[in-house]
Each structure stands twice: as structure tokens, then as C-alpha cells.
């Protein structure tokens with residue numbers, strides 16, 4: 325019997341995932357580690373494929389699904405977020421779709437902690453000052469930051485990543501842990517986290533960490549009105565999706581010191597142009613979307629995406645279905 329054909333949209337997918345697929349399938353890889361959308365489409369076999377392993381910043385849309393042909397029986401994205409996948413289309417066509425939720429929780433939570441510390445203790449600004457010969461050793465008020473200890477931390481979206489972050493930040497002896505979302509989460513009580521409305525979280529938090537997906541509801545969730553409500557000493561961290569923040573409003577809030585600082589692992593667009601105002605602001609720390617970028621986590625994501633495909637091809641439930 326012919327082995328099922330799996331189309332892999334990137335040549336840099338970690339080997340453990342590819343090895344798993346190759347045990348049972350024929351794997352067709354796009355021969356580039358950063359292919360354009362058109363290049364991906366061009367490499368889709370004209371005879372069609374049984375599954376798509378999507379590892380790309382581009383949208384998996386109707387054109388990709390159509391190019392895959394009528395045999396398509398599984399789609400897996402090597403990501404937790406899937407705002408770049410037309411999941412509604414896949415559902416309408418009855419094609420099982422999975423993501424790589426949870427295996428990246430620890431890595432993304434570590435990134436969020438790194439951003440909290442970098443912003444609150446002005447580590448980037450201090451480093452820039454050192455490079456420019458502006459380190460003033462005699463001054464007792466040189467480069468003062470804000471305490472994480474004793475602070476009120478608010479998590480927007482207490483899902484897997486939000487919970488992993490909450491566990492870690494508690495070790496910094498914070499004062500209070502708040503969270504907002506659709507409804508209270510059963511896991512919150514073990515974390516000592518208090519469910520509050522979004523408005524209350526925004527008004528009361530010293531540190532806000534966004535760990536929510538990009539949806540119609542969360543698009544521009546943090547906008548000019550919300551920045552007006554935040555404390556002038558507050559910090560906004562985003563490890564979810566850039567589109568959840570109105571970036572122009574953020575630039576204004578940071579420049580006018582409506583808020584103390586921001587730390588973003590995600591932004592719009594990615595990569596952000598180097599002359600974008602956020603890049604030069606001392607009270608804004610930007611990471612190049614490295615939340616899940618560890619050797620172990622990316623391998624685990626590749627393996628989970630492969631398992632999603634292998635299970636669906638056998639007619640079994642995916643381990644991480646959307």
C-alpha cells in the first residue's frame with residue numbers, strides 16, 4: 325500500500341518530528357528554511373498530499389488547502405497560536421486540525437519572566453547606558469527600577485502559558501495575583517489567583533502579562549482607553565500575539581509615560597522595522613518572538629505536530645486537536 329504523503333512547509337523542522345513522520349509516511353519538504361508563501365505553494369506536489377505539516381508565518385488558507393487536493397486528511401501547525409490558519413475552513417471541510425499547545429508553556433513562561441525583570445529593572449536601558457559610557461557609579465538614584473516583590477501581577481488569559489508564568493512569578497514574593505478571562509479557572513485556587521474583570525485587572529495591576537490568543541475579541545484589547553486606566557507605574561508584557569495591542573496607542577502611552585514600560589515578545593509586523601518608534605524607546609523591551617525558541621521545546625513541538633498528523637491519518641483523535 326502507498327505510504328501517505330505529508331507536505332512539510334519548511335526545511336528547518338526539527339529532526340525528531342520528521343523522523344517520526346518518515347517511519348510511516350513519505351515526507352515532501354519545501355527546500356528552504358524561510359520560504360515565501362508562493363514558494364511553499366510551488367512545492368506542493370501536483371498529485372496532492374494526505375497531510376500538511378505547517379511551519380510558517382504565512383496563512384494556511386483556501387489556496388493551500390485546494391493545492392493539497394481532495395486526499396487531504398490532516399493539518400498540523402507547529403505552533404500553539406493558530407491565527408494564521410483558516411481553522412473555520414478546515415472545520416467546514418471536515419479536515420482534522422491540531423496545534424502544539426502546552427509543550428511550549430514552560431519556555432514561553434520563562435520568556436515572560438525575562439521580560440518582566442528586564443523592564444522592571446531597566447536592564448536594557450542600563451546596558452545601553454553602559455555601552456555609551458553613561459554609567460554613573462556615584463549616583464544613588466542611577467537607573468532605579470521597580471520592585472517585583474510586593475507587586476500586584478495581573479495575567480490576561482490564565483491558560484497553560486498564563487498558569488506556567490503565574491507559578492514562576494509567585495517565587496518573586498509578589499503581593500497579589502489577579503487574572504481575567506471568560507470565566508474563573510479551576511486551576512486558579514492552587515495558584516492563589518483571584519478572578520477579576522478585565523477593567524479591575526487593568527486598574528489594579530502593577531505588572532500585566534498578556535498570554536492570550538489573537539481573536540476578534542482580543543484584537544487591540546490594549547488600546548488608548550485602556551492605557552488611560554493603567555497605573556503610571558505599571559508594566560505591560562505580551563507573549564501572546566502582537567495584534568492584541570494597539571501599537572500606536574502603546575507608543576503614545578510609553579512616550580508620555582502613561583505607563584512605566586512594556587516588554588513584548590510579539591509585535592506587528594514581525595520583524596518590526598528597525599526604525600519603528602518602539603525599537604528606540606528606552607522603556608520598551610522587544611524580543612524577536614523567541615517565546616518557544618529552545619532546542620527542547622521546538623523538538624517537542626515538531627514531535628507533537630507529527631503525532632497529530634499520524635493519529636489523524638489512522639482515523640484516531642489527534643493528541644492536540646483544535
Ligand SMILES: O=C(O)C(=O)CO
Pocket residue numbers: 402403404405406428432613614615616617
Ligand atoms: O507557538 C506559538 O504560537 C508561538 O507563538 C510560540 O512562541
